[in-house]
Amino acid sequence: MFRPEEMVKIDVITLNRYKDALLTYLHEAGLVEIRELDVKIAQRDTPNEYHRKAASYSITISRLADFLRAYRKTRGGGIKEFFFPKEKPKKTYRYEGIEKLIKDTEEFLAKAEPEIKAVEGRISSLQSEIERIKESISILKLLSVFKLPVKYLRHSGIVEVSVGSVEKVKFSALVEDLKMATEGRIALASRDAGDKVLLVIATLSRDHDKVNSVLAKHSFEKIEVPDGDGTPEELVTDYQRKLDAKLRELENAKKEAEKLAEKYYEDVVFYQELMENERDKASVLPMLARTNMTFALTGWLPRVDVPKILEGIKKVTKGKAYINIREPTKDEIEEIPIKLKNPRWARPFEMLTEMYGVPRYDEIDPTPIIAFTYSFFFGFMLTDFMYGLIVGIVAALLVKGHKKFNDGTYKFAYTLLVSSFFTMLMGILFGSYFGNAGDIVLQYITGNPNAHFPRIADTLKDPMFVLMLALAIGLAHLFTGYTIGFIVKWKNGDRKGAVFEQLPWMLIIISIVLFATKNASLMLPAKALFGVGIVLFAIGEIMANGGLAALMIISDFFGFVGTWLSYARLMALALATSGIAMVVNVLAAMVWGIKISIVPLGIAIGIIIFIGGQLFSTAINALGAFVHSLRLQYVEFFGTFYSGDGKPFTPFKSKREVSKLELKADGGA
Known part of the structure; x- marks a missing residue:
């Protein structure tokens, strides 16, 4: 936690005859990021004829898949499928080398492609003919105003x-x-x-x-002018008969396409995935170096995966491989790929960190911090128990349905689920239940016009309290960032940056807190800390900017003030949520008593306004909370210590949705 995975460099030299098997193993394992070898005494490797065929067949099969997909009868779908998608069944292929795979693919194409292409050609031809007939009918209708036989128009x-x-x-x-x-x-x-x-x-x-x-x-x-004899009106009838006949032919051709989709679609996408993975596997060949008998590769992998990779390489090459594992050097710090390492509860929040940029190898991973601060800020801005409950229910369903995929939907829903708990907590603290709807119901039940849910403050009646709370939270957030920055710079040997860039703001923030207590005994320490902070800040600006220091001192100091005041958005969005909810409640109350004769029409309209309005308010305010909470992380917080300039770990990895490879190294003969 707080640090990326420890990475090591791996170098492998082995015989050419193991190349395909070794690359296939590494591709399926997905644990090594292969890098380009910088060598001068060996030549670059290149794709062979089988790799080129794989690339060609990938394009061919992709076109077949696109055609069949258009005529495949869909199953499931709808809201249930959105929340609880089904896993695609995977078909196993026993991999015995690229030559055998290409041969199997060619045998499949020899059987399936002619059938699919024939129907595709018929449909394409019929569609073109139908469009031509429709155009002719349109022209004939246009020419009918002349009341002349069409032979006179040629x-x-x-x-x-x-x-x-x-x-x-x-x-x-x-x-x-x-x-x-x-x-x-x-x-x-x-x-x-x-x-x-x-x-x-x-x-x-x-x-x-x-x-x-x-x-x-x-x-x-x-x-x-279309072909034919007679008047345009007469020809329209003839062309309409031709059109109807072609449409019937097209319908029959589409039914044939549906049968072919039922027969071949799953096999087509299966071979498509196999070919696409082979094409992806071939993409690393130019990064390798080879001689007549051997080839070499290099790359990065997490230290924790070293035993597994070593065992796999030795198994694939039957022990005939030179393997070197070494620690990264200081000169390689910027080149080390970053794989984030966090506890299970924080992993989905890595998505938010990666959206900005991963840390460098010598930086702190802020994911565990923003897992809390992002969720808390979201809850502070939305600040309504019922809104949090709605968001939480939707997020919980998505988390449950997508957990097995660990996809982007799952990660996003997880962040919303955690944020919804903070939203409900803040809703309780501020006594907000669909705005003031909870108080209205409580007053109706108790008969007390002043009854209300317990709260620390009413956001609409006590905005200054909420603003002071927001600014206090902002100071704590910024202090955390500057402290992390100080630790990182000091640890990395940048003592000057730690003392003159991070420490001044830490001292200034502490002094502001002491001033805010209004405790007379703390005023002298507060002034001293503020003075020291300003002096260190000024020295740092002079050292960094020379003659422009005077301008930069003013600019950067007020930049800090602006950054701090930016946290006022916590208060602003909390007020916006309460205000919109209250407006919806007022509108519903205005129509509630309307009656037509004895029919209480106003109640029905009021319920519609209330439910629709509150759902709209939930959606629009949740969107605002999502965006502005991210902004406070990316702009204000990350600006204090984080660069996000690391290179994400992109392992050499296969993409398997409908296929599964059984390798000889996994126990095959």
Whole structure:
């Protein structure tokens, strides 16, 4: 806790014939982050033909999967599936080498791909044909205003017919230019079509170039007249029959696609995952170095996993491997990947730390601290027992349903669940139950108009108390941050930074607390601490900024004041929650007594307003509490000591949702 996992460097040299098996083992174990080897006496490794085939088949199978997914009958879903998703069944594949895997994949594709592609091609062709027919019907309906057989709207020997539309403002100029270009050899029919004019233009074929030039000049939009004989109305009927027939064919083709999805989908995504993992596995090959007989790799892994990795490598290579495990050097501090290590109760909060950035190897991991402060600030801002209860129920259901996946939903819901307990606690302390709804109910039950739930303060009536409490919490939060920063810098050998960057603010904060007590006996120590803090702060600014120190002293001091005052948002959001809840209660009370004859319509409307309004208030205020609580961590708190410049540990790891590899090293023959 407070420190990342201890990491060590691993170097491995073994025979080329174990390369695929060793990389597969490491990929499935997911415990080593492989790094690029910096060598000059050996050559870089490269993907072979099987790796290239895996990449190609991954793309091919992905397309098949996308097609089948569109026609797969979905099962489950809905709100229950959201809270309690089902685990996907995993199919085991006995891995005997990439050559065998590629061969098995090719055999599957040889059977499945032609069937799927044939139906996909039919559906694509039918959809294109249907769109063409629909477009033809649309054009025929448009041309029906001319009451002419469509054969007169097409080119015929010495006469060329152009059908299309032009903007109404250009119509007159177009006609004049056409008459001039053809010397009057033109026949024209037009119909109004909103802001455009629909035209049928007949000219001599020999005037083709002149006519086209004029049409282009006036942005004439040509229309391709559909095939067929008869009037547009008659052809619409014929095309509609063709459309209905094609739609029936398409429906039958889709049913075939559904059968194929039922038959092949699970196998397709199974092989897709196998190929994608092979492609991912091949991505590290350029990081390796090789000779004619051997290859070498290097990487980082947590110290706790060393025994397991050593045993696995020796088993895969039958003991024919050179393995070197060593401690990181000081020069490698910035290169060490960071894997956070926290107690189980704090692990979901690692998500919040990682959103900002993981610590460097020589920094403190703030996750256990923000697990408390984030949840507490969230509760302080939401400050309503019933709101906390609603958030807690939703979060508890998500935690229960997603715990087995340990996914982002589980982690986020867990943070909300912990935060909901603080919300309910603060709601009790401030006597808030759907705002003042709890007091209203209590007054109705007791008959006492002054009855109310016990509380330390009313957020709306005692805002100054809440503000002072928020600022006191802010000082404690900032003091914690500066103290951590002092410890880290001192431990890392940056004594000057500890004394002149962290210590001054620690002394100033202590002096502010002593001043706030208004105890006469503490005033002298308070002044002394404040003075020492200011002097150290000024010396630090002079050392860091030289001639600009005077400006930076003013800027940084008031920057600290602004940071401290930023904690007033705790009070502001607490007031906003109570205010919105009270407004909802007032609106519900206003309509409560409305009656139509003897029907108490107001009660029904009031209940709807109350439930809908309070749920809306819960959602909008919970969102505000989430955002602003994060801001207090990322901007105010982390700004006192934390860089977040570490490199996250990204192990060489397979992604398995529907497949499971059985390796020879796991006991296979």
